[in-house]
Amino acid sequence: MSRSGHNSSDYAQELNRKRANLRADDDDNDENNKNGNKVAFGAAGNFDTDVYGSARGNRSEMYLDSIGMAEEDDVDEDSAPSGPKKAINYAQPHKFIEEVAKASEDVDPFADTRSKTIAERQSKYHERAQRRQISPDRVDAFVDQTPDHRSRGYAEVMKDQMFQEEKGRVERELADRAKSGDLHISHLPREPEKKKGRWDETPQNAENLGAGSATPQGSAPRKRLGFSSISADAATPHVARWDETPAHSMGAADATPSVDKWSSTPAAQTPRRNRWDETPKENLGDGSMTPGWGMETPARGGPNDDIKIEDTPSASKRRSRWDLTPSATPAAGSATPLQAGGATPSFTPSHPSQTPIGAMTPGGATPIGTAAMGMKTPAAHQIPMTPEQMQIYRWEKEIDDRNRPLSDEELDALFPPGYKVLVPPMNYIPMRTPSRKLLATPTPMGGSGAGAGFFMPGTPERDGIGEKGVGGILDTQPKNAELPPLKPDDMQYFDKLLMDVDESTLTKEEKNEREIMEHLLKIKNGTPPMRKSGLRKITENARKYGAGPLFNQILPLLMSPSLEDQERHLMVKVIDRILYKLDDLVRPYVHKILVVIEPLLIDEDYYARVEGREIISNLAKAAGLATMISTMRPDIDNVDEYVRNTTARAFAVVASALGIPALLPFLKAVCKSKKSWQARHTGIKIVQQMAILMGCAVLPHLKALVEIVENGLDDEQQKVRTITALCLAALAEASSPYGIEAFDSVLKPLWKGIRMHRGKGLAAFLKAIGYLIPLMDAEYASYYTREVMLILIREFASPDEEMKKIVLKVVKQCCATDGVEPSYIRDEVLPSFFKAFWNQRMAMDRRNYRQLVDTTVEIAQKVGTVEMIARIVDDLKDENEQYRKMVMETIENIVALQGANEIDARLEEQLIDGLLYAFQEQTQEDSVMLDGFGTICGALGRRAKAYIPQICGTILWRLNNKSAKVRQQAADLIARIAPVMHICEEEKMMCHMGVILYEYLGEEYPEVLGSILGALKSICNVIGMTKMTPPIKDLLPRLTPILKNRHEKVQENCIDLVGAIADRGSEFVSAREWMRICFELLELLKAHKKSIRRAAINTFGFIAKAIGPHDVLATLLNNLKVQERQLRVCTTVAIAIVSETCAPFTVLPAIMNEYRVPEINVQNGVLKALSFMFEYIGEMAKDYIYAVVPLLIDALMERDQVHRQIAVDAVAHLSLGVYGFGCEDALIHLLNFVWPNMLENSPHLIQRWVFACEGMRVSLGPIKVLQYTLQALWHPARKVREPVWKVFNNLILGSADAIVAGYPRIENTETNEYLRYELDYQL
């Protein structure tokens, strides 16, 4: 076959033309087609209505096919210059372009399923962690050497701190003035401008120098509240831009001190810089296009130009396009994506609302802007992309590559000779909807945009597709092939590994750095074994590498915005391990580590918090108190609340690690700080966090701690007063119920406080009082309660949610104290309490709901059941379901605690009435109503008799309901009230119910069927097997097929019912039926749920008891031949249970006989059954030991290790059983066969062996076993010594006293007296 290139291109053109014609007269509701254009690649195509029907096409509108467009926030408002927009003429209507823009955004179909990075799920507040600086090394004051000039000492840090503070003050003042309008900007053109820029850079640096990027994912605040943004408002726009570009200046690895940025040049400091650094590393995801602008001084034309540069599209997702291929292929010509070469994926046309290409460099006025663009344009190779971009790029390129048409050469290669190209028939219509095309030929990569390195194995590679890895842009496989591949976001940290270098040319530092990098990469991306070895090596060599190089690589990784939970966990683990090794070497890096670890303390994930605590406490132990204090001291009055908050928590952890007393003097000083209220605030917060963290461990120091914080109550700063009150609340909660003496000094100020303050301050004070009252004795508590109640009642009306919660809590605490009179509460509190809180609105919020229920129940304890229930019982008929639930739960809790004895007939009627109403009206699926109904009926007991007919009527009516949920609730309710019905002697009714339920066993909804079975079981249990209707002999055969049901709830309820019948009513059913059930039960042993398996096994026991063990046993022994391990294990347990219930002698012969079956699974099963049996029968084993010894000896001589293991286990259980029955001869014989197994490698076998020796220690006596061990304790081979020492240690732990007599007599040496002379004493 041969076809010239010319021919083929003709052919393609022809097809294209046809396609275009066809589209032109295609249906009209297609926006794309109407415009005579093709569907852009990646845009939402249409489904063929012939194939998919029209429904699908219409429905597509219901799908949200893109995630929200970039937040059009402030930056974009005044952007998008109109000039250039006109300059470029696009044929496409606006809508189409928007659609393309949306669709071609990276809409990840798996976005919901993908595990989110930590940065993505964090709140704004948590994100502030990213803005902290990994500060430069600090001087280690304990090392006697000239400190590195780069390290900062305490003085420098404090100076810097003061500088920041001052700056903050100036900024605030500027802002104020700008607001009030008396800030005038004088346009001093160049000089001051430049200076400002320079000066401005420092703070920016300070915030952004951290690893990773400053503000991830565009969700970070665009405008930082800083000097710059304020001045921008005040009309100097240049400066604003400076801050907007977060110059992530030196990459992650080295944290240059912000102060002397210029002096300690990166070049000197970072020998590992390569060409990557020349193109400034930048998180493209953020607000700007111009990475690293902060580093050079751009020649600026004028203010206007700057504004335009800023106009580049701001939202991360849109921008990614632009960054990748500034030279996007305009839509015009090609319908299919540009295939050739595969290097530039074709991108969809630009979009007027985004800044078109032209607008990026308006008029070429800004050379820098263009230059910056220029760097991006050609070489995707050289510019590190953000992970997202990389992902999109790779994905698209992959699709392009795979879907490019086969070339002639390839076709030639594929086909045997003799084929030629046919002209398509005239009626051939090529498929024209790209989306259908994608569906028609599923590509392996389709849709799996997430997950780096995911390649379908075995996909034949076509030449020209280019390298693997990130779509041919970058090779992600490090040169060392043993390393795992990089993820796109790892590039900036691990790029060096991608280069092939000659190890011999590297300096020692570089070599170390490379090694650390390799280990970290293994830990981060590797398989578990890789991770393990990486972790081990990095730990072993920690001191060799030194703290600096290690932390300089680890900490930036931890600050990375694309970090995931697992990766963070691993990195934290690395830090934990190396901390142990480095010990005091970490001192200069304490602050860096804290910056990275502190955010973990406020993470929403519990385990992250625990990890954070562990690291910080280890750090404190390694670095020592003095270093910790001097390092964290400057952060205590940091202007940023986030820093102070995390620092306070870290300090609390330090206190728990090093002891509270060590920290007390420091805390005292901090809380008395005159200079800044922030310091006092933080100091008090530390105490609060200590109380929360350490609980009752604060008790010994309570007095001191209270004294430290007490002055805060009278502080002039509202915030300090509030935190003090909260701190006292935390201390009181932690020390409850002790320690009221310590709080004596604060009672008065708190007291005054609750009268003086309003709002938030008052809430905190009330909280403190609330927690203090339970500590007081009755008399005081009563007095204080009366006083505080006035204020509480006043605050009942407060609209503040927080206040409401606190008030409820305090009311609860007050009412719980002894000294409060019920009459007082009844008269003074209750009216306003119900008025303020018992409304539907409270039921809406979950926390309010809980608190209100708790408080009401607490009050009911005081004033009595009737008082409370009478007030709310009518609300059971409220129209709001949530509110009804709250009422029901409250009544249930009250009745459960106090019973229903006080309830009079009238109230009883109301209650049942309400119950029935609420029960029937429920729509939500939870157990509140059911529980309430059950509890209340149970409490009423015999008094419920009058209402049973009514209730049963309702139930029967609802059992017949169309809705499955209603039927299920009805059946559940039967299960709850069956005991009450029994008490009320309503047997006839129950029998009736039983029959009805029996008729409903054909139920098809498994949930309902499960409930029906549960109800039957409940009735069965209450009225007994003999009186049960339907009779058991009818019921059970009906249950047998249900056992086959695969639904867990059905299985569980059914097996319970069958088990109950087998236990108590087996005589009603024929043996054959029971055998049938036995076979069904074997299937149930496969169940995933343990309770089902356990119930099945127990049922075997009952059945065996009922019909004799022989048939059951035969079934079970047969089952030992199956393949599945779980089945076999369960079967062995069942055999053991059968032999326990039917006495071993009925079973043992059969199973010992079965041991002769030459099949390893069966033999293992028999042994295991023996092992379980001996475990269950205990001392009964004495009658069988001599019978089984030959079998066990045989098993212990088996070649198979597992076999011996089970045998050893059986011996262990046997030996424990026969303790004290004089079977020592048999046991010694067994021990002789067990003992040699100590040399095995399998830990399982060794574990069983240790267990068996332990059993022998008990039954043979420790001295016998000691004699065995003495032979090997000092054996020259460690392999022999090691296991024997384990046994010896068990002897020491178990019978230290007894083996005194058994120790060998050891002769004296010249220096040592080894004889124990007391043992030679004779009278």
Next chain:
Amino acid sequence: MALPGERFHVLAQLEHLQSKYTGTGHADMNRHEWIVNQHRDTRASQMSHPGMTSFIAIVENESRARTRFNLLNRMIQPCGPPPDKNPLDDV
């Protein structure tokens, strides 16, 4: 076979548990330490069994309290000073 991580896990736990108590040993212990433990165990046992204490008191012709006291004292370096650290001692 279990994963490398799991291997020896239970046994490692056992070892850790055992090592928390005095008197236990390990494969690298030297015989002096071991014998010292034996001596201490022996005296503790003798002190805590009243019959044994009486027996020794009679033999040594001391009061029971004195005997107890002596036994306690003998627990301090019961075998004399430990031998110099020499790996060959262990053998």
